[in-house]
Amino acid sequence: MSNKTALAFMAHPDDAEFACGGVLILLSRLGYTIHIATVTPGDCGTMTHTPHDIASIRTNEARKAAALINATYHCLDERDGFVVYDQPALHKSIDLFRQIAPSLVLTHPLKDYMMDHEMTAALARAASFLYGAPNASPFRRLPQSAPPHSSTSPPSPNSNPKCSPATPRNVNGSAPTTAWTNISNR
Numbered sequence: 065m066s067n068k069t070a071l072a073f074m075a076h077p078d079d080a081e082f083a084c085g086g087v088l089i090l091l092s093r094l095g096y097t098i099h100i101a102t103v104t105p106g107d108c109g110t111m112t113h114t115p116h117d118i119a120s121i122r123t124n125e126a127r128k129a130a131a132l133i134n135a136t137y138h139c140l141d142e143r144d145g146f147v148v149y150d151q152p153a154l155h156k157s158i159d160l161f162r163q164i165a166p167s168l169v170l171t172h173p174l175k176d177y178m179m180d181h182e183m184t185a186a187l188a189r190a191a192s193f194l195y196g197a198p199n200a201s202p203f204r205r206l207p208q209s210a211p212p213h214s215s216t217s218p219p220s221p222n223s224n225p226k227c228s229p230a231t232p233r234n235v236n237g238s239a240p241t242t243a244w245t246n247i248s249n250r
């Protein structure tokens with residue numbers, strides 16, 4: 065694989081650390097450039113702080129955690145608890161993908177206990193498919209842009225075991241290999 069760029073695209077600060085922190089460390093050791101993005105700054109994740117204060121605390125934590133593996137942190141600044149799959153959120157997602165050109169994307173299961181996670185997974189799936197299309201974003205299309213390998217993270221223990229993650233497909237209709245089983249095959 066010539067483009068070794070991984071993007072963890074998650075809903076909230078700390079999601080990547082809990083869901084795929086070990087994989088990101090491994091990928092970093094394998095020479096991947098790592099990006100960690102959260103759709104929200106986690107502004108509802110508190111019982112005591114104001115939205116602005118907790119968002120500042122959590123994004124600073126996320127930035128410091130990313131720095132430990134030389135990763136870059138990004139935040140799309142949608143509202144915690146109110147992530148929806150709509151045009152503004154999708155444009156933000158595609159613009160981010162466009163600037164990163166990931167060859168590997170890790171995100172939430174499409175069926176999850178929290179809707180923010182499901183909406184984020186849907187945004188990741190759509191952005192993975194679209195970001196390389198020339199007219200999809202005003203940002204310059206990087207030459208390595210291509211539909212990435214995508215993997216939803218394993219279902220959480222609280223999710224319905226009968227609901228397996230949907231499998232994204234490349235534009236040619238073939239199913240990509242998952243990040244969990246075959247990360248070095250492309």
Ligand SMILES: [Zn+2]
Pocket residue numbers: 075076079181
């Ligand atoms: Zn979360």
